[in-house]
Amino acid sequence: MSRSLPAEQRRNQLLDAARMVFARDGYHRAGVSDIIEQAGVARGTFYNYFDSKRAIFHEVLVVVVDDLAGSVQPIDVGGDILAQARANVRAVLTAALDPQVARLLLAEAVGVDEEGDEVLRAFYGDAVDRIQTALELGRRLGVVREGDLRVAARCVLGMVKENVFLGALMGQQVDPDAVVDEIYAFMTQGLLKL
Amino acid sequence: MSRSLPAEQRRNQLLDAARMVFARDGYHRAGVSDIIEQAGVARGTFYNYFDSKRAIFHEVLVVVVDDLAGSVQPIDVGGDILAQARANVRAVLTAALDPQVARLLLAEAVGVDEEGDEVLRAFYGDAVDRIQTALELGRRLGVVREGDLRVAARCVLGMVKENVFLGALMGQQVDPDAVVDEIYAFMTQGLLKL
Amino acid sequence: MSRSLPAEQRRNQLLDAARMVFARDGYHRAGVSDIIEQAGVARGTFYNYFDSKRAIFHEVLVVVVDDLAGSVQPIDVGGDILAQARANVRAVLTAALDPQVARLLLAEAVGVDEEGDEVLRAFYGDAVDRIQTALELGRRLGVVREGDLRVAARCVLGMVKENVFLGALMGQQVDPDAVVDEIYAFMTQGLLKL
Amino acid sequence: MSRSLPAEQRRNQLLDAARMVFARDGYHRAGVSDIIEQAGVARGTFYNYFDSKRAIFHEVLVVVVDDLAGSVQPIDVGGDILAQARANVRAVLTAALDPQVARLLLAEAVGVDEEGDEVLRAFYGDAVDRIQTALELGRRLGVVREGDLRVAARCVLGMVKENVFLGALMGQQVDPDAVVDEIYAFMTQGLLKL
DNA sequence: GATGAATGAGGTTTCATTCAT
DNA sequence: CATGAATGAAACCTCATTCAT
Structure with a gap:
């Protein structure tokens, strides 16, 4: 008691x-x-x-999502943009690799109920929006190539998520720094040499 | 009756x-x-x-996974490798954008039971393996840059999955061709100009 | 087929x-x-x-009961009565020690349904009747003492049944001859010396 | 409610x-x-x-068995042994003639599951053991004749059980005192005069 | 505010029985 | 006469939720 x-x-x-x-x-x-x-x-x-099991789950989800969203710093145009982007990716990746966080965001939250889906939709939608905004900023600064920046933003998100997913849920070992390095290389050089 | x-x-x-x-x-x-x-x-x-609800779910999952895995063609080294990779990405993407498939693979199957998790783990593990193998092949042929090809393979898978996820589950409109184009561009040029 | x-x-x-x-x-x-x-x-x-599972069980029960009842020979007053009684006890005991028979008669048949109970009731009632009749005959011939012969008949039946029961159902080893001997001794001398 | x-x-x-x-x-x-x-x-x-229907049945069975076992008093060698045996038989008989008790012990408990069988096996095994022990004691005191006392113990148990069985399950009228008297007579004189 | 016994709708699973071929 | 896929009533059990103390 x-x-x-x-x-x-x-x-x-x-x-x-x-x-x-x-x-x-x-x-x-x-x-x-x-x-x-x-x-x-x-x-x-x-x-x-x-009020219910769903209600507390919903609150847990909101907290986790807010924490993760809070780990991203807005980019200061005056500073080293690439370094800031790198830092953001690294921060998100590290936070999300916490198995608790990963499981909630990647697996359990989908399909529990409409409200939960909405939280996730908002979260991921927001994430894509932020990345896209950053890319558009980069575009204007001339450091981002042309293209469908929305899809590109999704790709970036996907690269991060997949490494989290495989690490935390599928039990594969994931080294945050290796991932950040590779994503960085990917973004600067692509993967293929023509 | x-x-x-x-x-x-x-x-x-x-x-x-x-x-x-x-x-x-x-x-x-x-x-x-x-x-x-x-x-x-x-x-x-x-x-x-x-035998049970779980049993039929398991079979459904296996069928879906096999269908999707079957949509990928082994790469013929003699032919145009990039075109074949593009075709594979497009095929998978199209198949996975079926909302039924997407939901099963991305959301419902995780955490139902150990067996189901194992099917998924095998499926995604296999997918990463295949991509990695293709990348290593490309590396030997000199068309793929150096780097941590395992992480790179995960990134590629992630780019595809995320677009499927957002499209089919989060209700955003996704155009397969735009995605393929963008992924292609991503892979050839990266995203950033230094 | x-x-x-x-x-x-x-x-x-x-x-x-x-x-x-x-x-x-x-x-x-x-x-x-x-x-x-x-x-x-x-x-x-x-x-x-x-017609049903119950119906076939009922028929099986009737067959088994008839077989067992048939193993008892009517006593011929002209012959050695004790020997005949002994032979009857031995015959019943041997037949009933077949585990199939024992299980059906002692355990499974009770409480399945009214009809089955009726078959058993008739069978055991008949058995008691026969023993009682034999005892009454013995009484008239002066070889059976006075007493409540119905209860005595039940006792005899009980001695036989219990040994069958323990042997076939409870997994204890039962030697038919030892049982017959002991029942015989029991009937001739009782158990106690006053 | x-x-x-x-x-x-x-x-x-x-x-x-x-x-x-x-x-x-x-x-x-x-x-x-x-x-x-x-x-x-x-x-x-x-x-x-x-936990389950079986679990409560098991507990019911244990309670009934314990109650019945508890109705038997250990024999005090200093007192009137026969009277004590009589009292025990009477106590058990009376308790067991309760149709609830009889049905559970004689019919329903057999074959429900292994655990239930084990309870019964233990109960009846214990009953035979106790009777046998009492008989062996009597043997040493010189009030019990020679013979296979284990089989004899089974016979005694059988006499009691059968009268319970016929009374409670087969719907025949059974008078506990008549049964006790007859069993007593049976034990002292046997049934037959040679 | 804290408690936990009580609730009962709803889920999965079994198996004796039917009937069209 | 033989077949076996189809049936569906009825059984057992779970667990989120309530409410009197």
């Missing part, structure tokens, strides 16, 4: 437990029982703070 | 129904009830052909 | 299979599938000969 | 309901539905206290 706690603190306690459980077991395999056990809280208490 | 059918045909009828239902509702939301309703068959009939 | 057979023969084929399966697995664990598989006959064929 | 109850009490309520239902309908005909209806409790509540 937990002593009465400030509401905010109890919520966070539950959110932390839920994130861990969802990441470990996935949304469907995780039960409310697992979350409250992890949090050391009674069943009824859970429903004092969250 | 369905008439008696050759076993093979009934199995396929059920597999088709299941693929549609799983793609539409996801593994967890889909019930055996939905599958048999879709197939117009009694509950018992389902269990005459498949 | 079995060739067409004389009806009688097909019935017996099914009855034999059923007896074996019921004795091996028990009524509830045995499925119609097991019976037809054992008989090497199609599912529909089964229902050409028997 | 039942009010919340101490766990122990709810368990017992369910055990009682289950014993009644199993005795009335038999293991296979009884559904969890019948038990919860009898107990006036929701389906989920049942599974809060027992």
